[in-house]
Amino acid sequence: MTDDSLVVMKDLMSNYCIMGFANVFKREKVSFSDPLTQHNVEPVIFMGEDVKFVSKTAVGGDLKELHEVSRKEWVNFNRTLMQKFPVAKTIRIASTSDVIFRNAKASGRSLTTLRLEELDDPQKIAVQEVKVITQQDYVLRLRELNDEIAKAWKFEDRVTALKLSIKVTRLLSDTSVKEFYPTLFVLVTNILDTLGSLVWERIKRKAEYDDNGTLVCCLPENFTTKDVRSEAKETCNNWFCxxxxxxxxxxxxxxxxxxxxxxHFLQDSSLDALERLTMMIRGLADPLASAYCRLYMTHCAQELLASDSGFLITSVNDITTTLSKIVYGTVTTNAKSLEDRKLLLSLLEPSVEWITKCLFKYRSQLKCGDILVDIASVRNNTKLAVKCFEVSVILHNLLRELSTEIVGANALGIIDMIEKAKDISLDQVG
Known part of the structure; x- marks a missing residue:
C-alpha cells in the first residue's frame, strides 16, 4: 500500500471523507454495451490491480495443496449453508419440472396451449401445475441425476450428459420456496462441479494422448496454451460453443x-471470461438467483487462483445495490412485508460472506485498505458510495477481514460507520 493509499484509508474511515467521494475519485464512463451477445466484448468493469495469478512463492505453498484447501473450505461452507437454512419436510414445486418428476407424464399440451390457458385462468393453472414432493425424495432424485450424468459420460453419451445438466441447472430459476434455495443451490452445484471435472479431464486427455491412446506429451502443472495440442483446443472450443x-x-x-x-486450454488468462460473466449476471432479475450465481462464480474462480480482485469488487458493489433496494423497500420482489424482507436478506448474506472472504484471500493485510478504497471508488455517485458502507451486512463482512492493526488505527471512524449502518440486513445487538 502506498503512502497516499494509507492516507486515503484513514480518511475513508471518516464520515467526512465518505461524504466527499465524488470529489476524490474519478468516475468511470458509463457504457451500455450488451455482454450477452458479444463474446469478445471488452466490458466496462473496474479492475483493482494488474492481472496476476497466484504463484507458489506468493502464497507459500504448492498449487495442488492450495486447490485442496479451497475445496475443503467450499465443502465446509456448503455444509454450514444447508444447516443454517433447514427446510420443511415437503416442498411445493412446479410439475413442469420433469427432471424431478421423472415418472410424471407431461400433460400433452403444447407450450402455446399452456400459455393461453394461463392467460384465461392463471390461478387455476397455478394450482394444477404445482405438486408436492418430500425433501428427501427431491434430494434423492438430484443424486440420481448426478449418477445418470456420470453414467452417460462413461458411455461417451456427452449430449445426454449436457442435456441433463441443463435441466438440473434450470431448477435454480425457481426461487418460490426461498428457504429451500440454499439447499437446492448446494445440490445442483455439486452436479455442475462433477460435470466440470469430467470436461476438464476429457480435454486434458485430448492434450496428452492421441486418438489411439498413445501418450504424446504430459502437460506441466503450470501449462500455457502453447503446450496444448490443437485437437484439445478444438474439443474445448466446441464445449464453450x-x-x-x-x-x-x-x-x-x-x-x-x-x-x-x-x-486455460484456450487462453493463458481466464479473466476476460470472468469479466464478461460478471456483467451477464446483471441480467438475472431475481435477487436470490443473481446473488447465488455470483457465489458460484466466486467458487469457480478460486480454481484459477487469480489474485485480481476486479470482478469480486464489482460483485460486492452489485450485491450492495440489490441489498440497499431490499433494505429500503424499493426492490420489485414478492418480499413485501418486513419479515419477508428479513428472510430474503438472511438468505443473501452467505453470498456476501463468501465473496468478501475470497476478496481478501491470499492478500497481505496492507492491501485491505486499497481494496476498500477500490470498492468505494467504483460507485458512480456519492449516494451509492455512501450506501456501500451503510448496508450493515456488507460493512460487517468487510470489517471481519481487516487486521486488528487497521481496525485499531481507525477505531473512531469505524464506530461512526457502524452507528450509521443500522438497518434490517443484520441483527442489531444492544
Whole structure:
C-alpha cells in the first residue's frame, strides 16, 4: 500500500471523507454495451490491480495443496449453508419440472396451449401445475441425476450428459420456496462441479494422448496454451460453443462457470471470461438467483487462483445495490412485508460472506485498505458510495477481514460507520 493509499484509508474511515467521494475519485464512463451477445466484448468493469495469478512463492505453498484447501473450505461452507437454512419436510414445486418428476407424464399440451390457458385462468393453472414432493425424495432424485450424468459420460453419451445438466441447472430459476434455495443451490452445484471435472479431464486427455491412446506429451502443472495440442483446443472450443448456444441465461452462465477453468486450454488468462460473466449476471432479475450465481462464480474462480480482485469488487458493489433496494423497500420482489424482507436478506448474506472472504484471500493485510478504497471508488455517485458502507451486512463482512492493526488505527471512524449502518440486513445487538 502506498503512502497516499494509507492516507486515503484513514480518511475513508471518516464520515467526512465518505461524504466527499465524488470529489476524490474519478468516475468511470458509463457504457451500455450488451455482454450477452458479444463474446469478445471488452466490458466496462473496474479492475483493482494488474492481472496476476497466484504463484507458489506468493502464497507459500504448492498449487495442488492450495486447490485442496479451497475445496475443503467450499465443502465446509456448503455444509454450514444447508444447516443454517433447514427446510420443511415437503416442498411445493412446479410439475413442469420433469427432471424431478421423472415418472410424471407431461400433460400433452403444447407450450402455446399452456400459455393461453394461463392467460384465461392463471390461478387455476397455478394450482394444477404445482405438486408436492418430500425433501428427501427431491434430494434423492438430484443424486440420481448426478449418477445418470456420470453414467452417460462413461458411455461417451456427452449430449445426454449436457442435456441433463441443463435441466438440473434450470431448477435454480425457481426461487418460490426461498428457504429451500440454499439447499437446492448446494445440490445442483455439486452436479455442475462433477460435470466440470469430467470436461476438464476429457480435454486434458485430448492434450496428452492421441486418438489411439498413445501418450504424446504430459502437460506441466503450470501449462500455457502453447503446450496444448490443437485437437484439445478444438474439443474445448466446441464445449464453450455448445454452452453459449443455450437460450436461457441462467443455465448458460452456470454451465460456463462449471467449465470455467477449461479456458486455460484456450487462453493463458481466464479473466476476460470472468469479466464478461460478471456483467451477464446483471441480467438475472431475481435477487436470490443473481446473488447465488455470483457465489458460484466466486467458487469457480478460486480454481484459477487469480489474485485480481476486479470482478469480486464489482460483485460486492452489485450485491450492495440489490441489498440497499431490499433494505429500503424499493426492490420489485414478492418480499413485501418486513419479515419477508428479513428472510430474503438472511438468505443473501452467505453470498456476501463468501465473496468478501475470497476478496481478501491470499492478500497481505496492507492491501485491505486499497481494496476498500477500490470498492468505494467504483460507485458512480456519492449516494451509492455512501450506501456501500451503510448496508450493515456488507460493512460487517468487510470489517471481519481487516487486521486488528487497521481496525485499531481507525477505531473512531469505524464506530461512526457502524452507528450509521443500522438497518434490517443484520441483527442489531444492544
Amino acid at each position: 455448445k454452452i453459449g448456444s443455450i437460450r436461457e441465461l441462467l443455465p448458460r452462465i452456470y454451465l460456463e462457470l462449471a467449465i470455467l477453468r477449461c479456458w
